[in-house]
Amino acid sequence: MSEKVLVVDDKKDMLVFLERLLSTELNVQVVGVTRGRDAVGAISGDGVDVVITDVKMPGKDGIALLEDLRKIDSDLIVIILTGYGTVDLAVEALKKGAYDFLTKPVDNERLIHTLKRALEYRRVLKEKRFLEERVKYASLKRELIGESDVMANLLDRIRTIAETGETVLITGETGTGKELAARTTHRFSRRSKGPFIAVNCPAIPESILESELFGYRKGVFTSAVSDRKGLFEAADGGTLFLDEIGDIPLSVQSKLLRVLQEKEFKPLGDTASVKVNVRVIASTNPAIERKIDDGQFRDDLYYRLKVITVRMPSLNDRVDDMPLLAGHFLIEYALEYGKSITGFSRDALDYLKVREWRGNVRELQNTIKRAVIFSKGSIIDRDAF
Template sequence: MPERTILIVDDEPDMLRLLRRSLAPDLGCRVEVAESGKAALRRISQEKFDLILADIKMPEMDGLALLELIKRSYPDLTVVMMTGHGSIETAVDAMKNGAYDFITKPFDHDALVVRLEKALERSSLIRENTRLKKERRSDNVFQKLVGKSAAMRRVFETIRMVANTDLTVLITGESGTGKDLTAQAVHAMSSRSQQPFIPVNCPTVPEHILESELFGYRKGAFTHATRNRIGLFQEAHRGSIFLDEIGDVSPAIQTKLLRVLQEKEIKPLGDTRIIKVDVRIIASTNQNLKEKIRNGEFREDFFYRLNVLPIELPPLRERREDIPLITSHLLKKHCKKLNRPLRQLSPELMEIFQAREWAGNIRELENVVVQGILFAKGEEIFPQDVGLDKKGPAPPCLIADISEGLLYKAAKEQLLRQFNETYIGRLLSQTDGNVTQAAKLCGLERQSLQQIMRRYHIRADDFRA
């Protein structure tokens, strides 16, 4: 629970010292003081307080004037007034104007503590109510994940439950379902949220480099190791490390990771020392690890160490009711990023979206939305703007169209080539081969666009009338 803070406002320094010294330990909160109404307003504008305890009789700005200004700008802030016996009527007026309570001087200390504790409880209830209202307003967005389907609500609830533990999490799901966002959500909602979150895309790092990246190395451990280097596990100390697509790591790396999970320690390459690390491991995979275990490609003991708290993400085709929400979210995000007016999908295109299988899941949907933003001629995006009609195939630049059986690098290169040929080709068609205009449309420098065109042998002349 965050530390509670009280601001006491009184023009008598002795009273401020007495209350500050006695209330802080008895209420278990931080007590700040201000010697005038103006000083109090400055403090309130600079930091958050759970409770204001203010005297009514003060020079220049009295407590009633202070109360009026506080309630005008901070209507939910709890204010308790202090008053002498002779001004109870004034105190009652103060309550009519928004004060929560009033306390008469001289006061019994124990009674004062009880009254202020109740006032603090009121502040806590207001804060919790505000939080719940905010959650309801963004009920369909959980961290950066979007959805209202029963399947996604189960995912959100699972994230809430696992985040507050310190156990290992294994996130499974097809490519493009949001495993990276789920990992970020687990970290953001955990007690480690203020510490590093280190993502590692395992398939993109060759095995001989991955070990040194994860665990670090000592100078001279191998050729070109000219200095000591700490690994990603040490960088993630007291935070979280996200091992994306863990199913692609070799059995040798699995063995070393198993030691980290079991012993919470690493050994940098070329070092004789064992280094203790305090790291939460979050892993993900789009593969069937049990099948890989049967094939001897994945260690069974490593799997069970990873699969302590599983989170399974549903494919988009199993939560079609979320497609309008996700599409709306992506349109707002990318229209802003691409500096375009906010667009919307035509009813015909939305019908197609909800009928598609989306083999590439949200990532594939996002690709199509970005194309629509770029190529739509008006406020609405139509099927023809993204190369779709009710009978037509998916645009050739989407992940779903990559040939199966390719090695990672070849598949990646094919995807990039298809995307650039289609994307840049449409830009050049739209601008009649004008590279400068095409560069402005896609937010690139002219030289950068030309460099990409040269790499993929795209000629502007082919698009000139």
């Protein structure tokens, strides 16, 4: 998609002249407006790369417009083009962030040369921001993301809990980020230099879950050709995260209760106990209480896990974080699919804030992924959803 130049001038004949000149000499899309407030709207709604603006205009003059536009996009290139050029005015414009100051009547060759340099500089700035976001994304990829009061309170609770070393039960709807909360707890704890091992309990068949968690000795079953350590031993000195613990079978629950209470267990096929120093963090959804009532989950294990609880908020409880979360996933998938997408339109963000997210952050992630895959422009609009 070609780069976009916005021309702001209250003289319509000047707009027509500049639109023809720039679209003919350069491979750019040119949009013209006659009022400063229309320029602000154009910048807010779409990906403008360079603005060429007059100074003397009714309503908002070019210098005030320059300041407003730079507040919206600090990397925006603004070129002043005026028939009232003075040294003082030029100095003021450049101090306030103008890329260049040109005078009328227009020197076509100089204007084209200046605009070429401006567009190249804009490309450099975009690449710089892209690399900065890439580094930022790499550091945030395995962390909880959010700046709302809800998330600030959650992170404060996690930091407090992390220092205790106690067993933690994380509750919440599917897709709210329970594993990320567990990772964050581990990272803030004294065990942060030890291993963090996550176990997706529903994904492991019941027939092998016990041997996966506690290990086994050679010969205990046909395929046991050698001793094998389980995940509890592998997590020694660190944290073992048991995701969706409500799905583990009763036969394993009793052994799990023992290791929580005694800090030891017996591998399959062994009569001797193995001692471990492991912090257990478990997660569950609201359905676990029904399983307790139905006798499918031990209540003593539940209360042993529930020493300290963390409730993960739903996405609809933290809509103030929507721009940050959506932007995070946009960067992730723009990188993955090689797309040059710079952001969302205002309508798109407004829609994301009011939509009901039954699948929570995971649903948002998949929604942004689809939008990036099918996007043809530099801005994701409401129609993408």
